[in-house]
Amino acid sequence: MKSQQKLLLMSLNSGLSGEILSDHFAFRRLFSCLYIPGRTLSSRVTVRCAAGAADFFDKEWTEPQSDASLKVEFDASAACKKFPSIIIGSSRRVELYDGGSGSVQGREEVLSDSMGESWALPARFCEQWSSLPLHLQEVNSSSEVLEIDGKVDTLLSDNSVKTEIERLADDPAEVEEQLTKATASPSSTSDVTTVEVLLDQPIGSLRGLSKRQSSQLEKLGFHTLRKLLHHFPRTYADLQNAQNGINDGEYLISVGKIISSKGIRAGYSFGFLEVIVGCEIGDTSSSSNNFGAYDDRKEKKMIYLHLKKFFRGTRFTSQPFLRSLQEKHKIGDTVCVSGKVKTMSAGDHYEMREYHIDVLEDDQVSSVCTEERPYPIYPSKGGLPPTTISAAITSALQALTVNVDPIPQDILQEFGLLGLYDAYMGIHKPRNIYDADSARKRFIFDEFFYLQLARLFQMLEGLGTEIEKNGLLDKYRKPELSSTYVEDWSSLTQKFLKTLPYTLTSGQLNAVSEIIWDLKRPVPMNRLLQGDVGCGKTVVAFLACMEVIGSGYQAAFMVPTELLAVQHYEHLLELLEKIDLECKPSIALLTGSTSAKQSRIIRQGLVSGQISMIIGTHSLIAESVEFSSLRIAVVDEQHRFGVIQRGRFNSKLCYAPTSLRTVESPNDNKPKVDASMAPHVLAMSATPIPRSLALALYGDVSLTQITDLPPGRIPVETHIIEGNEHGFEEMYDMIFDELESGGKVYLVYPIIEQSEQLPQLRAAASDLESISKRFLNYNCGLLHGKMKSDEKEEALRRFRSGETQILLATQVIEIGVDIPDASMMVVMNAERFGIAQLHQLRGRVGRGSRKSKCVLLASGPSSCMRLKVLENSSDGFHLANMDLLLRGPGDLLGKKQSGHLPEFPVARLEIDGNILQEAHLAVLKILGSSHNLDWYPKLKAELSMRQPLSSLGD
Numbered sequence: 001m002k003s004q005q006k007l008l009l010m011s012l013n014s015g016l017s018g019e020i021l022s023d024h025f026a027f028r029r030l031f032s033c034l035y036i037p038g039r040t041l042s043s044r045v046t047v048r049c050a051a052g053a054a055d056f057f058d059k060e061w062t063e064p065q066s067d068a069s070l071k072v073e074f075d076a077s078a079a080c081k082k083f084p085s086i087i088i089g090s091s092r093r094v095e096l097y098d099g100g101s102g103s104v105q106g107r108e109e110v111l112s113d114s115m116g117e118s119w120a121l122p123a124r125f126c127e128q129w130s131s132l133p134l135h136l137q138e139v140n141s142s143s144e145v146l147e148i149d150g151k152v153d154t155l156l157s158d159n160s161v162k163t164e165i166e167r168l169a170d171d172p173a174e175v176e177e178q179l180t181k182a183t184a185s186p187s188s189t190s191d192v193t194t195v196e197v198l199l200d201q202p203i204g205s206l207r208g209l210s211k212r213q214s215s216q217l218e219k220l221g222f223h224t225l226r227k228l229l230h231h232f233p234r235t236y237a238d239l240q241n242a243q244n245g246i247n248d249g250e251y252l253i254s255v256g257k258i259i260s261s262k263g264i265r266a267g268y269s270f271g272f273l274e275v276i277v278g279c280e281i282g283d284t285s286s287s288s289n290n291f292g293a294y295d296d297r298k299e300k301k302m303i304y305l306h307l308k309k310f311f312r313g314t315r316f317t318s319q320p321f322l323r324s325l326q327e328k329h330k331i332g333d334t335v336c337v338s339g340k341v342k343t344m345s346a347g348d349h350y351e352m353r354e355y356h357i358d359v360l361e362d363d364q365v366s367s368v369c370t371e372e373r374p375y376p377i378y379p380s381k382g383g384l385p386p387t388t389i390s391a392a393i394t395s396a397l398q399a400l401t402v403n404v405d406p407i408p409q410d411i412l413q414e415f416g417l418l419g420l421y422d423a424y425m426g427i428h429k430p431r432n433i434y435d436a437d438s439a440r441k442r443f444i445f446d447e448f449f450y451l452q453l454a455r456l457f458q459m460l461e462g463l464g465t466e467i468e469k470n471g472l473l474d475k476y477r478k479p480e481l482s483s484t485y486v487e488d489w490s491s492l493t494q495k496f497l498k499t500l501p502y503t504l505t506s507g508q509l510n511a512v513s514e515i516i517w518d519l520k521r522p523v524p525m526n527r528l529l530q531g532d533v534g535c536g537k538t539v540v541a542f543l544a545c546m547e548v549i550g551s552g553y554q555a556a557f558m559v560p561t562e563l564l565a566v567q568h569y570e571h572l573l574e575l576l577e578k579i580d581l582e583c584k585p586s587i588a589l590l591t592g593s594t595s596a597k598q599s600r601i602i603r604q605g606l607v608s609g610q611i612s613m614i615i616g617t618h619s620l621i622a623e624s625v626e627f628s629s630l631r632i633a634v635v636d637e638q639h640r641f642g643v644i645q646r647g648r649f650n651s652k653l654c655y656a657p658t659s660l661r662t663v664e665s666p667n668d669n670k671p672k673v674d675a676s677m678a679p680h681v682l683a684m685s686a687t688p689i690p691r692s693l694a695l696a697l698y699g700d701v702s703l704t705q706i707t708d709l710p711p712g713r714i715p716v717e718t719h720i721i722e723g724n725e726h727g728f729e730e731m732y733d734m735i736f737d738e739l740e741s742g743g744k745v746y747l748v749y750p751i752i753e754q755s756e757q758l759p760q761l762r763a764a765a766s767d768l769e770s771i772s773k774r775f776l777n778y779n780c781g782l783l784h785g786k787m788k789s790d791e792k793e794e795a796l797r798r799f800r801s802g803e804t805q806i807l808l809a810t811q812v813i814e815i816g817v818d819i820p821d822a823s824m825m826v827v828m829n830a831e832r833f834g835i836a837q838l839h840q841l842r843g844r845v846g847r848g849s850r851k852s853k854c855v856l857l858a859s860g861p862s863s864c865m866r867l868k869v870l871e872n873s874s875d876g877f878h879l880a881n882m883d884l885l886l887r888g889p890g891d892l893l894g895k896k897q898s899g900h901l902p903e904f905p906v907a908r909l910e911i912d913g914n915i916l917q918e919a920h921l922a923v924l925k926i927l928g929s930s931h932n933l934d935w936y937p938k939l940k941a942e943l944s945m946r947q948p949l950s951s952l953g954d
């Protein structure tokens with residue numbers, strides 16, 4: 001039969017389902033169109049597809065089968081191989097609700113409640129698809145079974161639908177066209193209303209919330225469904241991790257019952273709360289346990305988690321206070337506990353000092369324990385229990401519809417993204433951790449996508465002709481890299497280059513050339529210089545400053561700490577020593593410790609132009625500091641500075657180059673700059689960022705990367721040692737050998753003074769005496785954040801000069817400290833530091849030609865495992881990725897970052913650069929096809945609903 005050859009029969013049992021359908025966007029749209037609120041989930045919908053579409057599937061699927069309720073059971077992977085664009089599992093089934101709680105009935109109620117009765121009516125629904133042929137809109141919602149096939153079409157209660165779909169099926173291109181129109185046509189403005197109406201519904205319209213709860217949610221900023229749905233889980237409980245054995249120092253999530261809760265007064269001004277939770281887990285030690293983690297035959301055992309919180313101060317030791325604490329935790333409550341565990345001397349007892357505890361409702365308990373789904377744990381907000389938030393989110397999810405997505409299907413398809421509906425479900429109700437991860441990807445994509453869309457859209461709007469607009473988009477499609485030859489650098493820059501005690505690496509040379517090219521343009525530069533620790537960024541920035549000074553302007557160099565400011569100042573003075581006196585620029589240092597008198601002299605020098613370069617801390621951006629002609633602001637390790645601070649340089653507009661003492665008089669080659677032009681900004685960072693990021697993010701920020709290290713560097717040999725008695729002896733022996741052979745050693749500590757609460761942590765000041773005694777023939781120094789500025793400088797100076805050979809320090813030395821002959825570092829309680837932080841710390845050694853060592857002392861065997869990545873790699877980018885993987889998926893969400901780049905609630909710029917690139921391409925594609933977004937009304941509406949750009953850190 002003719003139709004048999006070109007028809008694909010698909011029966012959708014249990015709702016509109018079938019992964020394969022959801023992965024082929026044309027089908028998916030068709031189903032979206034056919035979905036009618038009010039139909040029960042058991043309805044079967046069989047759709048006849050065009051021959052071209054049928055070719056997508058293996059032969060047997062093109063043959064109608066005798067069983068009218070043909071099941072979609074096929075080898076999906078075979079189809080995937082044949083058609084790589086089909087990604088199985090990238091979308092959830094087109095289920096409308098989660099599990100049992102989600103019935104159409106429920107949804108209808110929510111919708112009708114929140115949107116008025118009429119919304120749930122088929123006619124109202126079809127209004128959303130105004131461009132669909134009329135008779136398709138008139139489909140009768142009472143059709144229990146809608147099937148279109150030669151054999152079963154009698155079941156159709158409305159022939160018009162059949163006719164239309166059959167007609168469309170004859171021409172696949174037309175199917176596509178109709179469906180595209182249905183979703184993206186400029187005329188389908190009612191879709192836009194749907195999305196806005198849905199996501200931007202006031203929170204009060206949610207079903208199941210009491211007045212008090214909704215006003216509480218309102219107060220906490222959850223004004224709309226959108227706001228609520230963007231309250232992502234902090235982590236997911238995966239009970240499997242407890243089933244697989246527990247190691248000291250591990251992050252554990254477990255469910256159990258509270259068996260005791262006591263507020264204890266342990267001293268005059270010292271009290272603590274101890275909550276004991278008993279959890280039943282699989283006994284891995286049992287020999288009979290060869291079964292899977294959830295196998296019933298597995299033997300169980302109880303473990304006891306002692307959750308402890310300490311309080312210092314007399315008012316925290318009063319009985320009423322302690323009683324109120326203990327009463328907060330009711331014996332018998334089932335709770336989900338997460339945190340780092342420490343083994344206690346009694347077997348099967350573990351202590352948790354930093355933990356989260358969530359009380360579970362009865363129904364949650366069963367879902368956590370039996371479903372094996374990741375269980376989302378929400379951060380509490382403003383005292384509202386996470387369970388209330390979670391319940392509100394569940395209601396909000398029920399109010400969503402599949403067509404809630406403003407991003408067109410073809411873009412989702414092309415970039416392998418979940419639809420928005422699936423993403424919300426995936427993040428809040430994942431079936432497995434991969435669901436949550438795919439959902440996360442979608443939200444990251446959105447963050448990057450809308451930011452870039454808004455920027456480019458605004459820029460396009462400002463342009464007059466189509467040619468100009470296409471020209472702008474072309475610029476973003478093909479970013480050009482430009483650089484300046486050394487011969488074209490100012491003579492001061494060239495002289496400075498010649499006096500350097502080393503030759504620039506090719507990475508440094510390219511970086512300087514790129515930056516100088518920018519400096520010569522009459523528009524403010526906004527450039528990020530990125531390179532791994534110790535690659536030599538400082539000298540590149542110095543050269544950029546020389547270029548500006550050589551052209552008669554001033555430079556400011558801002559660093560996050562006084563230590564670093566002094567270090568850079570002294571380093572620069574040293575480098576300038578060989579420059580002829582008459583052209584030597586005058587340099588000044590301005591920090592919080594600069595005396596008032598000195599500071600006044602410096603400020604006068606800056607205003608008069610007597611000082612051509614200033615190095616300092618954030619005091620540089622104080623209102624009282626003014627410049628005569630500031631032309632470049634270098635911001636070192638800028639992630640330590642807020643965006644606002646950096647932006648404040650812009651207010652220090654430059655005037656004309658006047659009475660500067662520099663040699664080079666302005667010449668004719670000098671660009672004609674606007675006297676009030678904002679200064680160029682050069683930010684420096686060791687945080688690894690993908691190359692595509694800068695342009696993609698801002699459009700006007702350029703990225704320069706140094707990818708090589710100065711020659712002669714020998715990779716730092718890294719040792720992970722367990723901090724037991726034997727480990728410490730081994731470490732001391734290594735220090736001794738290093739000192740004997742003329743090396744210098746940093747000992748890095750997590751804290752300054754020993755603490756009662758954290759007795760397991762080594763402390764810098766407390767260890768000074770014992771280390772000094774142990775290494776009697778050597779001198780020890782101490783450096784930490786609580787010391788006065790001059791004491792810190794002195795400690796560093798003594799270590800640099802070799803007066804001390806051992807420096808006990810805290811993480812103050814993490815950033816920028818440069819003592820090239822320091823050859824060994826020991827990090828105590830290394831697991832207390834993040835991987836990226838340890839990488840930065842380790843970067844303090846191995847900066848010279850001497851072979852260096854780094855010893856990471858771990859508190860227990862499980863921490864050793866985590867630190868192993870540092871033993872195997874010294875690549876900052878790789879380590880940033882590993883850091884994230886090791887911390888687990890829980891940490892992927894809701895992590896705020898600060899710094900030079902916009903703040904993204906979900907995205908992590910160090911690792912999500914590829915998604916950013918995809919979002920960039922998607923934006924170009926969309927704006928390329930519709931400059932004013934008229935073809936994409938949903939997107940246009942979404943843009944207007946999103947936060948203004950300024951709040952994204954611009």
Ligand SMILES: Nc1ncnc2c1ncn2[C@@H]1O[C@H](COP(=O)(O)OP(=O)(O)OP(=O)(O)O)[C@@H](O)[C@H]1O
Binds near residue numbers: 531
């Ligand atoms: N081309 C080079 N050849 C040899 N040594 C160099 C070269 N460039 C820089 N150095 C030296 O390398 C050391 C590290 O340089 P610098 O402090 O600029 O690194 P950085 O990139 O700022 O590192 P960090 O991010 O750790 O602060 C310095 O002692 C510097 O003098």
